[in-house]
Amino acid sequence: MDRRRFIGQTIAGGIWLGRGAAAPQIPLREIAQDASVFIEREEPAQPHKGKVLAAIQPHSDDLPLFAGGTVLKLIKEGYSGILIRTSNDEMAxxxxTMGEVVLNNEKDNFEVARRLGLKKIFDLHYRNHEFDAVSPGELRHRLIFIFRLMKVDTVICYDPWGHYEENPDHYVSAQCVEAACWMAGGRWDLPEHFEAGLEPHAVKEKYYFARGPQLVNRVVDISAVIDQKVEVNRANVAQGPAGEEGARLRAQLASKKLRLPILGNDDETANRQYIKHIVLKEDADLGRKYGLQFAEPFHYIGPKEPMLDTYIKENAVPV
Ligand SMILES: [Zn+2]
Structure with a gap:
């Protein structure tokens, strides 16, 4: 037995999933068909109308790569959304100059938000790669303010419990988001907010994505928005896969008398197809396992019914 697979299938008795290039020693997408994985399919109506989504990323390319399809789907299904970027992206x-890098990424992030259908951006501008030197309390307080101000119902962000994540920007942001979600509902947390007109407001739903292994309990069908997801990734000119990689690969192969049919017959097609079929290959691989074309994996935490309500429902009898 492949030892890594053994680990993947036994820890927590559940489903572990690898994603992205960050943890190459762990087999990616080790998901077994399992009843505990919920498949979130496309909704024809707008079941989320009136709800607010906060899509949160440390860097301008995180959401586009790992959760762009789900953000697009949720917005299509009625959410209004905001984008919170926690870093200033100065390192990538x-x-x-570093100043130009910051500016280029800032412009890309605006375009990412626009293409995702997110109406407002909060740029927190903490220094890139330095999140283990950021005060977690300060970041958490800023997030609580935004969650209350915008009345956020649902967040989508990195998994604070994802394994083998090497970037402190990712795991510190995720931990602060997770704590802010419930503390935003507390009436004794940051009471000065209430003097300014805000009210306690807890975040009730969370979609966590990860680059490495995570406990996956939800697979979202993004087949209907995959081409839009490609366009969101093309907005990341400074650090993402928006460039000429597809065209370059096509030319390289041609010089060796080779061709990848998937790249088509012109550079523009090659650039798009490169993102769809090579950069986002894991979306297709995951989809195939669940009978879908393209999919994204998450650890999802939903609204909890109060324990007393559940107990009454299960145990009460007519008198
Ligand atoms: Zn990142």
């Missing part, structure tokens, strides 16, 4: 991407 194009630019002659």
């Amino acid at each position: 991407g194009r630019g002659a």
Whole structure:
């Protein structure tokens, strides 16, 4: 037996899933068919109308790569949404100076939000790669303020319990988001907010994504929005896969008298197809396991029914 597979299928008795290039020593997408994984399918109506989604990412390329399809789907199904970017993205991407890198990524992030259908951006601008030096309390307080101000119902962000995540920007942001979600509902947390007109408001639903292994309990069908997800990724010019990678690969192969049919016959098609079929290949691989075309995996935490209500429902008898 493949030892890594053994680990993947026995820890927590559940479903573990790898994602992305961050943890290459762990087999990716080790998901077994299991009744505990809920498949969230496309909704024809708008069941989420009136609800507010906060899509949260440390860097401009996180959501587009790992959860862009689900954000697009939820917005299509009625959510209104905001984008919170926690870092200033100063360490990654194009630019002659660090200042230019920050500006280029900031512009890309605006375009990412627009293409995702998110109406407002909160840029927190903490320094890239330095989140283990950020005060968790300060970041948490800023998030609580935004959750109360915007009356956020649902967040989508990195999994604070994802394994083998090496980037402190990812795991510190995720931990602060998780704590802020419930503390935002507390009447003694940051009471000065209430003097300013805000009210306690807890976040009730969470979609957590990860680059490495995580406990997956929800697979979201993104087949209907995959082409839009490609376009969201193309907005990341500074550090994402928006460039000419597809065209370059096509030219390289041609010089060796080879061709990938999937890349088509022109550079523009090659660039799009490169993202759809190579950069986002894991979305197709996961989809195939669940009878879908393209899918994204999450650890989902939903609203909890109060324990007393459940107890009454299960045990009360007519008198
Ligand atoms: Zn990132």
